[in-house]
Amino acid sequence: MENYSQEQLLLEKEKLNVLKLEFEEKNKQMWAMSEAVYKEKKKIEEQLHEILSQKSILETQKNENETNVKLLWEQSAAIHKEKERIETLKKEVEQRHQEVLDSVHYAKRIQLAILPTEEMVKTLLPDSFIFFKPKNIVSGDFYWVKQLSDGKILFAAVDCTGHGVPGAFMSILGYNLLEQTLKDLTNYNPATILTELCNAIIKSLKQTQEFESVKDGMDIALCLLDLKKLKIEFAGAHNPLYIIRNGELMEFKADNRAIGFSYFKKTSFQNHEVDIKKGDCLYIFSDGFVDQKGGPNKTKFFYTPFKQLLIDIHQNPMEEQRQLLDDKFMDWKKELSQIDDVLIFGVKV
Helix, strand or coil: CCCCCHHHHHHHHHHHHHHHHHHHHHHHHHHHHHHHHHHHHHHHHHHHHHHHHHHHHHHHHHHHHHHHHHHHHHHHHHHHHHHHHHHHHHHHHHHHHHHHHHHHHHHHHHHHHHCCCHHHHHHHCCCEEEEEECCCCCCCEEEEEEECCCCCEEEEEEEECCCHHHHHHHHHHHHHHHHHHHHCCCCCCHHHHHHHHHHHHHHHCCCCCCCCCCCCCEEEEEEEEECCCCEEEEEEEECCEEEEECCEEEEECCECCCECCCCCCCCCCCCEEEECCCCCEEEEECCHHHHCEECCCCEECCHHHHHHHHHHHCCCCHHHHHHHHHHHHHHHHCCCCCCCCEEEEEEEC
């Protein structure tokens, strides 16, 4: 050192200080870099841990999905098998339904074959109409016409208990018993016929006061028309006779009982004898029209509007009256279901 001058020593010292500062600065940078590397490493480790956690979750979800897929396949196979079973049952039900429909349609043919033909009705009662609208294919309502040996004409509108197939069974029974009753009588006034018909129904259905016995029966309006003497006799079970003359409606009430078993002690019916005139319109009917629900409030049609309807149309030709009644009935019920069989029998004297 003795060889260095004072100035050289100062210069060397300054160089050392500079080197020291550079070293300290580099040391700081190294520490900063080391800290950054440590933070980055920690961040990467956290990300790796998150990835591993997600991987575990994904593997769990994968296992669950595989289980669900297996379950879905099993359910799909079961559903397919159940679908095949349902399709088989559907075909069986459709086949049976078709068989029932075929049977009911055939029953309709039998029922129509029993009822008087339109030609027969027109032959005996030329100026007449029958508005007949069963609720189902076959009907519990039926109409009946018979000419007697003396030229008088019996005609009736009958409403048996029920509609559809049960009602049709009752209608066939009622029709046959009405025919048989007529054969067994010599007095043809309507009240006597109804009394005997009532006894025949009670006997045929074995009706008693026991709860289990069949209490079904019929409502009926029965008329005996004498066109030569211009007289009509009427008796009814629940269902009345309307006569419209010059816009005025006359009502002849029926007895408040049905044909068949009754708790009323009275066994005979009242006979009404009425003088009629040319141009009079006679109407007998079941309760299907007046009981039909419809209109703005979906209520029954009721008897008062029904009477007014007949008054309004009674001067029209009889076939037009039938069509007007049909139009009114369809317009009244609109989209509602028909609730009962409908029968209206009109005759103009």
